[in-house]
Amino acid sequence: MREDIANQSRYTKSVVRIIAILFGVALISVGLEMFLSPHQILPGGIKGIAILLSHITEMKLGLILLFINLPFVIFRRRNVKQTMTALVALIVTMLFTLLLYPTQPLVSEPLLASIIGGVIFGSGIGLIVRYGWYVDGVNDVAVYLKKTIRLSIGEILMIINLTILACGGLYFGWDQAIHSVIAYYTAYKAIQFTLEYRSRKMVWVHSEVREKLANALRQEFGQDIAFLTHASQHGTELFFTISHHNIKKLNAMIQDVDQSANMKVSYTSSASSDPYYKI
Template identity: 40%
Template sequence: MNAAAMGPKPSQHHRLSKAKLLRRTLFLTLGAALMSVGLEIFLVPNNIIDGGIVGISIIASHLTHVPLGAFLLLLNLPFLFLGYKQIGKTFALSTLYAVAVMSIGTTLLHPIPPLTIDPLLAAVFGGIILGVGVGMVIRSGGSLDGTEIVAILLSKKTAFSVGEFVMFINVFILGSAGFVFGWDRAMYSLIAYYIAFKMIDVTIEGFDESKAVWIISDTYEEIGEAIMQRLGRGVTYLNGEGGFTGGAKKVIFCVITRLEEAKLKSIVEERDPGAFLAVGNIHDVKGGRFKKKDIH
């Protein structure tokens, strides 16, 4: 058997794994560095905080005059240990690296004066930069806040979701900012937190958010052909069975972008106004033939 038939050489696999590791490290570093910029150049000088361990660290640093980076690292360590035990080694190491870069970054940037002393501008731009940074770290398999790890673990043992735990913790932390920095700064902190929250979603999902579509119609062939011709998207026909009638049904499945949703709905409406149509958000698409074909 020749070498080509046996597949890639071991060294090729090794190079590929090193490339993936380099890419992950690059994005973890960039994300953590952006987080540092958002904190030290926008939020912290204007007494605006973020949620989670970062918010606690900002308050503790303000009250004790100990550098922010020290609290960011020390307060996250217990949660990193939990993450290592319960979630996995790769996640824990990625998080440790990102938190370390963020801690060093805030220390180096602390002497630099803020770009603005307008609290609204600081909240808006600081929130944007924070959200992009956190999103990049999450996409790379890490985290910058230990409260997310606690929320994941608690959600497995209770009826509350991860989001509900994170929200409860952050409401308490952001509320505490009112007693330390004043209630106007607490409200600016809420603005920054909300913007960061939205930017995390945009960074993770991208502007061309993908959507999964299921269509049940007797004119499935006509609809499927129109989707392929007019949208340039591939479709898959699935076999289904009606729950009430027991009759055989064909289900059209395809993946589109958010910008194509309105056009797809019009295609279905034109060919079968009574068709069943379900559209759902999906966070990641890999493999297959998702890449759009050119429409001539």
């Protein structure tokens, strides 16, 4: 009886996860093709690079997304199941985007498009991150650069995204760059809201025993923890999301594994006025 209930619970969670990821993919596609790309607005990350390249090469955005993300999906995954899951989701993203390609943009005003498109796009990203699917290869690039650059992953990501937005400004004009900054900010806030809805938190950890800590966290929290960087890569930093009710348990466990570790949790109104607060 207990096994049947457990199996049913796992099945329900799997169905919810698949639906959430597909809905997130649909939101991303709508945000890109019906709001951002038609107005030459870049949301940052791989998606921003793809929009820029699609206008330069006149190639369909969905195909560029596939070609750019494919190497990251293949080389990032540790087993066949993970690789196939990410590959299928990437192909679905491409198909959704291609399906919307001939559609006219829903709004003609770039400022309005940057706000609405950023919210829709960011909500889709947040859903996908929340349910553990791999989103953007820029995170892996930041992890790789961290080995040679004395900056945090967050600082490297900011530099990369600012560079993408600057390239868009040089090619499309600085008015569009301002709209891209607005879209980037609104997307960020939408991601934050989606992750924090029902107390989902984004966590950053600096530890000298990164891989050992990642394995311990994965074993303890299972599917509740979703790593945003490859947990087995060498380095000292981990990005992941986890339910809010597990934060205290997470902090205690991190201290047990590595007392010198530093952990920061995404902002909540009850924590601090700073973007991150230290545990």
